[in-house]
Amino acid sequence: MRVLITGGAGFIGSHSAEVLRARGIELTVLDNLSTGHLDNLSSLGGRFRFLEGDVRDPEALNSAMEGCQAVLHLAALVSVPESIRSPLLAHAINATGTLNVLEAARAQGIKRVVLASSAAVYGENQNLPLGEGEAAQSLSPYAAQKYLGEVYASIYSHLQGMSPVCLRYFNVFGPRQDPASPYSGVLSLFIEALVQGKKATIFGDGGATRDFVYVEDVALANLLAILAPESSEPLIFNVGTGKRTSILQAFEAVREAAGVQATPAFAPPREGDIVHSCADIGRARASLGYHPRFSFSEGITRTVAWSQGGNA
Numbered sequence: 001m002r003v004l005i006t007g008g009a010g011f012i013g014s015h016s017a018e019v020l021r022a023r024g025i026e027l028t029v030l031d032n033l034s035t036g037h038l039d040n041l042s043s044l045g046g047r048f049r050f051l052e053g054d055v056r057d058p059e060a061l062n063s064a065m066e067g068c069q070a071v072l073h074l075a076a077l078v079s080v081p082e083s084i085r086s087p088l089l090a091h092a093i094n095a096t097g098t099l100n101v102l103e104a105a106r107a108q109g110i111k112r113v114v115l116a117s118s119a120a121v122y123g124e125n126q127n128l129p130l131g132e133g134e135a136a137q138s139l140s141p142y143a144a145q146k147y148l149g150e151v152y153a154s155i156y157s158h159l160q161g162m163s164p165v166c167l168r169y170f171n172v173f174g175p176r177q178d179p180a181s182p183y184s185g186v187l188s189l190f191i192e193a194l195v196q197g198k199k200a201t202i203f204g205d206g207g208a209t210r211d212f213v214y215v216e217d218v219a220l221a222n223l224l225a226i227l228a229p230e231s232s233e234p235l236i237f238n239v240g241t242g243k244r245t246s247i248l249q250a251f252e253a254v255r256e257a258a259g260v261q262a263t264p265a266f267a268p269p270r271e272g273d274i275v276h277s278c279a280d281i282g283r284a285r286a287s288l289g290y291h292p293r294f295s296f297s298e299g300i301t302r303t304v305a306w307s308q309g310g311n312a
């Protein structure tokens with residue numbers, strides 16, 4: 001089996017590539033290297049086909065999909081603030097880019113396309129834990145574009161007989177997450193600050209909670225979605241852990257793993273930050289056999305070790 005990973009040189013993409021390759025799956029990676037790096041794929045020792053190209057280019061997608069039986073579509077403009085500043089650019093990459101992927105897959109007779117969606121589609125919905133049937137509430141162009149991808153997936157399922165799967169990732173963390181990225185999760189910012197002996201800032205009182213999921217568990221969910229039996233219904237699954245961790249607890253966990261004495265600085269809460277977020281992962285457990293393997297503290301230990309110069 002050969003799978004195309006768009007955005008495969010990025011954070012989630014490179015971990016997914018490792019998990020798929022370990023299962024003997026052949027890989028094609030399409031990436032424009034805007035935020036991703038080929039170094040992220042160094043553990044594969046060149047055992048993949050790489051195409052530098054853009055999901056806004058239908059021709060690039062057509063040739064990247066040659067010989068593939070499934071697509072894992074991760075390429076995106078992932079910054080929420082950037083999507084607010086440049087909604088047309090974000091739309092071209094996230095919405096039209098996703099439509100391009102579905103259209104190229106249809107042309108190549110590929111039925112299984114796994115789309116990276118996001119917990120952002122739930123907006124401020126506080127009916128926790130959030131089940132997939134909860135109302136979507138897009139509060140940014142990024143969230144709207146991810147939601148639109150799901151809508152297109154549904155249309156391609158019903159009209160074209162394709163079998164897309166949409167995965168709503170919650171707060172993903174782990175090695176290779178770029179702390180320089182404005183989208184970067186709070187964890188990579190804490191880790192960078194504490195490992196470098198700098199002050200970490202908590203916006204608000206630290207009582208906000210998130211469902212932090214370790215990147216290898218997300219990569220495993222991607223594999224399960226690629227291999228899941230075909231379905232006439234488009235499938236949407238949350239990918240989180242079902243557990244809530246407060247920002248203050250997260251700070252403490254990072255501090256402990258880094259082995260430093262530090263206290264955070266506190267700043268006023270940022271406008272638009274969601275207070276609490278947590279996934280109901282019952283559907284992914286039951287239908288995909290998805291069971292997160294990494295506890296929060298184990299994920300933190302691994303991520304801090306990577307940040308201190310260990311291997312990822």
Ligand SMILES: NC(=O)c1ccc[n+]([C@@H]2O[C@H](COP(=O)([O-])OP(=O)(O)OC[C@H]3O[C@@H](n4cnc5c(N)ncnc54)[C@H](O)[C@@H]3O)[C@@H](O)[C@H]2O)c1
Pocket residue numbers: 006007008009010011012013030031032033034035036037053054055056073074075076077078093097116117118119168169170171172173185
């Ligand atoms: N990290 C998270 O917590 C999180 C949460 C929810 C959803 N997601 C989604 O998961 C996916 C992967 O995110 P990530 O965190 O690995 O980010 P990332 O920035 O590390 O990866 C994105 C990859 O896509 C590539 N890319 C960007 N624009 C492209 C384009 N136009 N054409 C081709 N390649 C392009 C980048 O170079 C990069 O390698 C994205 O779709 C993102 O929206 C991530």
